Amino acid sequence: MNQTRVTAVYLVETPYSLEKAAASIAGEQSTGTFTAVPGETDALKALHGAVVESIEPLEEVDAPSLPGAKTPPNHDGKYRRGVVKVSFPLHNFGPSIPNLMSAVAGNLYELQELSGLRLLDLELPDAFAARYPGPKFGIEGTRKLTGVYDRPILGTIVKPSVGLSMEELSALVERLALAGMDFIKDDELNANPPYAPLEGKVKAVMAAVERAADRTGKKLMYAFNITGDYDELQRGHDLVVAAGGNCVMVSILSVGLSGLTALNRYSEVPIHGHRNQWGMLTRSPLLGIEFTAYQKLCRLAGADHLHVNGLQSKFYESDASVVRSIEACTAPMFGGYATMPVVSSAQWAGTAPATYAATRTVDVMHLAGGGMLAHPDGPASGFESMKLGWEAAVQGIPLEQYAAKHPALQRAIEKYGKG
C-alpha cells in the first residue's frame, strides 16, 4: 500500500482510446484545466499531478452508455471499456472524505471524453485511519449489546412504516420483544415526524423494551431513526441514550458522510447505517459508484451496521451484487473497521440458506419486516422461523426437510415460499 497516494479504480467507457480517456481523468482532477495556464510547470505536475497507474482493456460496444460524449474525428463507432487505475497525491487533499470525493469523483462524471464512468474501488493510505476512527461497536460490540452469538442478529422493521400511534407502536414493540426478537428498527420513512415526534417515540418504545426485558431477561436493540439536520442528530442521539436506548439509525445519504462522521464523534451507541437513495448512485452500470468503494467511506465515517439489500429481494439488484457487498463489508480494512452487513428487503426464513451458502458467514444482521410480522401465527413464530431457517442453512439441511419437524418454519414456507 502506497502511503502517500490514493488510488481510485474506475470502469471507463470512451469513444477515444483508453489512454486518452485515462489522461483526461488524471488531468481534470489534479493540475489541469481545458487550456494550458501559466504556472502549470513540470515541477508542479510532478509533485501534484494524478498518475495513470494501469489500464486494463475490456470489451468494445457499439453505442455509448451515457449521452453527451463527443467523438474523435474519424471515429470508428466503437466505445472502448476498460478498468483504469489513477493515483492522486494524498497531499493534494489530505485525509478528508469530503475533499477526497471532490478529487476522485468531482467533475469526472461530466467529461465529454467519457461515455461511461463508475468508481469501482478506492485504496486509501493509513492517514485516513488516523483521521477517521471508524465504528465504535461493529460486529463484536453489537453482539455484546444484544447477547446474540453464533448466529445472525435477527430483527424486524416497524410496519406499517408510517402512521402508527405511540400506543400502537409501544404495544407492537412489547409484543415483538416478548417474542424474543433481537433487534427492531424504525423504517427509514419514519424519523421524527410531526404526528409522532422522536421524543415521544423514544419514551414509548423504551418503556416497552424495558417492560419486556424485565420479563424475558433480554433487552432487544432498537434502532431509532434520528435522521435529520446536523443539530437534530445530536439531540436525537442524546434523547435515545438518556432513555436507555442502545442504537441510533441514520439514512447515510440524507445526512451525508460528514453527518455520519459528526455523529460518530459523540455517539455512545451503535450507528445503524441505512442506504436509501443509494440506487440512484449505482443502478446505471456505467455510472456512479460501486458499493465496494462506498462502503469503505461509510466504515471510515463510523457505520456500525450497513445495509446491503438482500438476496432474492424486491429490488433490482442481482444476488451476485448483494454478495459482493457483503464480502466487501466483511473484509478487514486498516486491520479492523468491522461493520455488520444488514440484509433486508423481502426477507424471510427462506432467504437464509442462499445467503449463508453464498457468504459463509453468520456475522450479518438479517431483517424481515413483513417476513416476520405477517407470519400466519404471529411475529413470535415469524422470529422462530428465521432462527430455524438459519439453523438449517448452517447445518446444510434442506429447508423443507428441516421444516417437517418445525411447524413455525413450515408455516413460513406456506406463506412466503410460493413467490
Added chain:
Amino acid sequence: MNQTRVTAVYLVETPYSLEKAAASIAGEQSTGTFTAVPGETDALKALHGAVVESIEPLEEVDAPSLPGAKTPPNHDGKYRRGVVKVSFPLHNFGPSIPNLMSAVAGNLYELQELSGLRLLDLELPDAFAARYPGPKFGIEGTRKLTGVYDRPILGTIVKPSVGLSMEELSALVERLALAGMDFIKDDELNANPPYAPLEGKVKAVMAAVERAADRTGKKLMYAFNITGDYDELQRGHDLVVAAGGNCVMVSILSVGLSGLTALNRYSEVPIHGHRNQWGMLTRSPLLGIEFTAYQKLCRLAGADHLHVNGLQSKFYESDASVVRSIEACTAPMFGGYATMPVVSSAQWAGTAPATYAATRTVDVMHLAGGGMLAHPDGPASGFESMKLGWEAAVQGIPLEQYAAKHPALQRAIEKYGKG
C-alpha cells in the same frame, strides 16, 4: 399550492402499466411493504398514504434504460414512459430536507417495477420556508458586497488548481485584483490541503486582496473553499470572516445538504455552492435527479451562489439543460430565496452572447479560469474581454463586430475562438 402535502414529479419507465408503476411508487414510499401487514388499515392509509395525482403517458421504448426490472407475464416487450406526480402527506416527515429525501427518493430507484426513474421536480409547502431560511445574501447581497451592478459578476478560478505555493497564490491574487476582477474562487480540488493549509491561505490571499483594494478602491470577493468535515466548516468560516474575507465555498455533495444547512445557520458571508459530483446523479437520463428539483433544496439550505455549468462547456451537458438550470435558479421560490447561478467550465468572452441570448439575464456569475488567465495579454485583458463580451451580448452586437474596436476581445477571439 397544497400546504399539507409535498408533490414529487417523476419521469418513469416501466415494463408494467404506468398505473401499476405509479402505485408501486406511492406504496413503497408510504404505508406499504412487500406483503400486507397487520395494522395497515384503510384509516391509516387515508391519513398517511402517498397519492398518485396524475399520470401523463409519453413514448414507449423497446429496451429498458436500467437493468434489473422484472417483467409481467406475457410482457409485450415495451417499456412505457410517463410523467407521474405523487403527493405525500407533509406530516409523514415534516419540513426536513433529509427526511424529505428518504421519502421522495428513498428506495424508489431500486424498484423492480421500474426500468427508469428520475425525480424531475418538487412542490414544497411553505412549512419548508419556515424551517429553512435560505440564502442570506443571494443576488442582491452579492452585488452589494462586490459593488457590481447591471452586468454579470465576472471572475476566475485559481489555476493551476493545485500546487501553488502561498507566495505564488498571493502574487496571482494581487495581480488579478489589480486587474479589476470582481471575484475569484478556489478550485474545488483545493480546500485545506496539507501542503497549503486553509489558515495560511486565508492570510496570504486576504493580504493580497487588501493591498490591491487599497490601490484600486475595490475589494474583490474571494470564495475560500472550506469544504471539510462538519467541525471544519465552522472553523474555516470563522477563519475567513476573522481575516476580513467575504465569501466561503463548499462542494455541496461533499458536505451534504445538511452540511450546507448547518453552515447557513452561522454564516456571515455568502456561500458559494459548487456542484462537483453532481454528474453521477444526473447524467443517466432515466435515473437520478433533474437539477430543477435539486436546486430548490440547495436554495432552501442556503446556497447564495449555485454552479450550473456553462454553455458550450467542456462537459457532456447540453446547452438546453444548462439554460433550464439557470431558469430554475432564477425563478422565485417562496417569494424569494434568490441564488446567483454560477456559469463556468471552458468559459471565455465568446460564451457570453449565447448565454445572454438564451437566458436574457445578467444576474449570473460568469467564471472563466483558463479563459481569463491564459489570455495572450494576461489576466487583466482576459477580464476586460469578458466585460466586452457581455456588453456586446446585451447590446445585441455581433462579437466579431464589437471586437473590431476592442483589442482585448479581438485577442480573446484569436486565442479561444478557434475551438
